[in-house]
Amino acid sequence: MAARARSGSLAPGAVVGDGRYRLLAQFGFDERADAHLWRARDGQLRRDVALTLLVGDPADAEAARLARRTLERAAHAAKFSHSGVARVLDVLNLGNGISSSEGLLGIVVADWTKGTDLVDLVADKPIEPGAAARMVRALADAVEQAHHTGLVLGLDHPQRLRLTPDGSLRLAFPGPLPEATLRDDVKAIGAVLYLLLTGRWALPGGPPAVPTAPHAPDGRLVPPRSLQPRVPVELSSLAVRTISDGDQGGIRTTAAIVRMLDDFTDAEERTQLIRQVGGEEAEEDDGIWTTKKPVKDAKRRRKLALGVTVLVVGAVGILAWLGMLMISFFQDNPSATGPTVNVAAPSSTTQPPASDGNSNPPPAQPSTGQPVKPETVGVYNPEGNGDGPARAKYVLDGKPETAWRTDEYKKQFPALKPGVGLIATFDKPVKISQVKVKGENPGTKVEIRVADEKNPKLTETRVAGGADLSGPSTDITLQQPAEGRYIIVWITQLSADGDKFSSQIADLEFIAAP
Structure with a gap:
C-alpha cells in the first residue's frame, strides 16, 4: 500500500531519476508489473524519452527481485537494434539513478516514439484487414530477430505499442515481465492482430479501456471473422491459431507468422491491381469478388453513347480524308479535286530537321517550363x-x-x-x-x-x-x-x-x- 501511495506522486511536472527526467504525460499502465508508462523530458540531453517506471516498496523483497529481473532483461535489449523496437537508452535502479524516496524500484529509459497509441488507433473502429497485416508485419519481424538472439521483448500489453508515422507498429515501452517467455511474444503478435481487426484484446491483463475478446461456451476464442465479417479467413485463422493453445493452436513461431502475413499482403496487392484494372465499378465495390449485376446508371449510359458516337464520327472523317488522298494520288485528270500529295518532298508545313552530318537527324529537344x-x-x-x-x-x-x-x-x-x-x-x-x-x-x-x-x-x-x-x-x-x-x-x-x-x-x- 505504501508503494501505491507513492505512485500517486507520479504526475505531470514531477521529476524522477534523481531529478533528470520531468514527467510530461502518462500513456499507459501495465498492472501486472505495476509498470507506469510515461513520456518525459530528459533535462540533460533536452529530448523526449519513454519511461517505464516500476513502482514498488523497496522493503518488499519479492517485488524488488521481480523488478531486478525486468531491468536485467531490459538491459540485454539495449544491445538489440530494430525499427520495430524503441532503443533502450538507460536502465536505472535503486542506488544507481533512483533514490529510495521516489517509491520506484527501477526505470527503463527508451527513445520516444512519435505516432499514435495503439489503443487510440482502434478506439473508433477496427482497422481495415490489409492495413492491419502491414502494421503487424514489422512487429513480427522484430520478434523473429530478437528470438534468434534469445531476447524476450515483452510486447503483450497494447499500451506498450505505438503506430509510427510510416505505418508500422513499434514496441515503445520496453521492459518484459520477469516470467515472460518467447511463446508469450508470439501470442502477443496474434493478440495485436486480433485487436486491430476487432477492437478487442484477447490476452489477460489488458487495459480496462479495451474490451475483452469473447469466448465460446466451450472456452474457445471467438474468431475475428465472427465479430467482423469483412475479416478474411486467413487473417482470422492466423490470429486465433497464434493466440490459442490446444485444439485451436498450431502457430508457435514468428517465422510462420511472417510468412503468412507476406502471403496475405502479396495476394491483397494482386487483388487491388485486378480491381484497378476492372475500372470504376470495381473501385466502388469493397469486396474481393462480387456477383451483383451491373448498375443501371442512365447517366453513365448517355456518356458511353456520346463517346461511341464521337469515335464513330471521327473514324468516318479519317476514312474520308484518306480516301481523298488516295484519289488525288492515282488520278491523272488535272481537274480532279482533292489535295495534292508529293511523296518525294516534305509537306510545306513541316520544317526539315537540321543535319548534324550523320544519316540520322538529331532527336527533338523537349521544351522546358519556367x-x-x-x-x-x-x-x-x-x-x-x-x-x-x-x-x-x-x-x-x-x-x-x-x-x-x-x-x-x-x-x-x-x-x-x-x-x-x-x-x-x-x-x-x-x-x-x-x-x-x-x-x-x-x-x-x-x-x-x-x-x-x-x-x-x-x-x-x-x-x-x-x-x-x-x-x-x-x-x-x-x-x-x-x-x-x-x-x-x-x-x-x-x-x-x-x-x-x-x-x-x-x-x-x-x-x-x-
Whole structure:
C-alpha cells in the first residue's frame, strides 16, 4: 500500500531519476508489473524519452527481485537494434539513478516514439484487414530477430505499442515481465492482430479501456471473422491459431507468422491491381469478388453513347480524308479535286530537321517550363524534429556558398531512420516536371515526392521520380509531371566520408511543366 501511495506522486511536472527526467504525460499502465508508462523530458540531453517506471516498496523483497529481473532483461535489449523496437537508452535502479524516496524500484529509459497509441488507433473502429497485416508485419519481424538472439521483448500489453508515422507498429515501452517467455511474444503478435481487426484484446491483463475478446461456451476464442465479417479467413485463422493453445493452436513461431502475413499482403496487392484494372465499378465495390449485376446508371449510359458516337464520327472523317488522298494520288485528270500529295518532298508545313552530318537527324529537344519558387522550404523528417531546420532557407537564396546540411550519422540510412529531406510549400498546387539539386553529394540518393497535406506521413506521399546526385548539380526529370502544393526532396542514402554519413543541398530549383 505504501508503494501505491507513492505512485500517486507520479504526475505531470514531477521529476524522477534523481531529478533528470520531468514527467510530461502518462500513456499507459501495465498492472501486472505495476509498470507506469510515461513520456518525459530528459533535462540533460533536452529530448523526449519513454519511461517505464516500476513502482514498488523497496522493503518488499519479492517485488524488488521481480523488478531486478525486468531491468536485467531490459538491459540485454539495449544491445538489440530494430525499427520495430524503441532503443533502450538507460536502465536505472535503486542506488544507481533512483533514490529510495521516489517509491520506484527501477526505470527503463527508451527513445520516444512519435505516432499514435495503439489503443487510440482502434478506439473508433477496427482497422481495415490489409492495413492491419502491414502494421503487424514489422512487429513480427522484430520478434523473429530478437528470438534468434534469445531476447524476450515483452510486447503483450497494447499500451506498450505505438503506430509510427510510416505505418508500422513499434514496441515503445520496453521492459518484459520477469516470467515472460518467447511463446508469450508470439501470442502477443496474434493478440495485436486480433485487436486491430476487432477492437478487442484477447490476452489477460489488458487495459480496462479495451474490451475483452469473447469466448465460446466451450472456452474457445471467438474468431475475428465472427465479430467482423469483412475479416478474411486467413487473417482470422492466423490470429486465433497464434493466440490459442490446444485444439485451436498450431502457430508457435514468428517465422510462420511472417510468412503468412507476406502471403496475405502479396495476394491483397494482386487483388487491388485486378480491381484497378476492372475500372470504376470495381473501385466502388469493397469486396474481393462480387456477383451483383451491373448498375443501371442512365447517366453513365448517355456518356458511353456520346463517346461511341464521337469515335464513330471521327473514324468516318479519317476514312474520308484518306480516301481523298488516295484519289488525288492515282488520278491523272488535272481537274480532279482533292489535295495534292508529293511523296518525294516534305509537306510545306513541316520544317526539315537540321543535319548534324550523320544519316540520322538529331532527336527533338523537349521544351522546358519556367522555374517556380516556393513560398517556404522546411526540413521534412516524419520521425523527429529534422536536421538543421534553421539552414533550410539557404536552398532558395541562389548562393552556392550557403547550404543546408543533414546531421552527421554513424550509420547509413535506413539503419537509424528511413531518410530525411526538405519540403517545399507553394501558395497553390503546381505541376512540376523537373527539380534541379545543387551541391556536391557523391553517393547521395534522393526521391522527389508529392504531398497534398502540410505535414504528411511518408506513406501519404507519392514518389514522382528520383536520382543519384553527381557533380555540382543534378537535374531530376520526372517521368510524368507531378502536381501538388507540397514537393519533397527526400534523401534515402547519404554521402559517405569514412565511417561518417551526411549530405548537403546548396540550392533547389523547381521547373514547372510546360
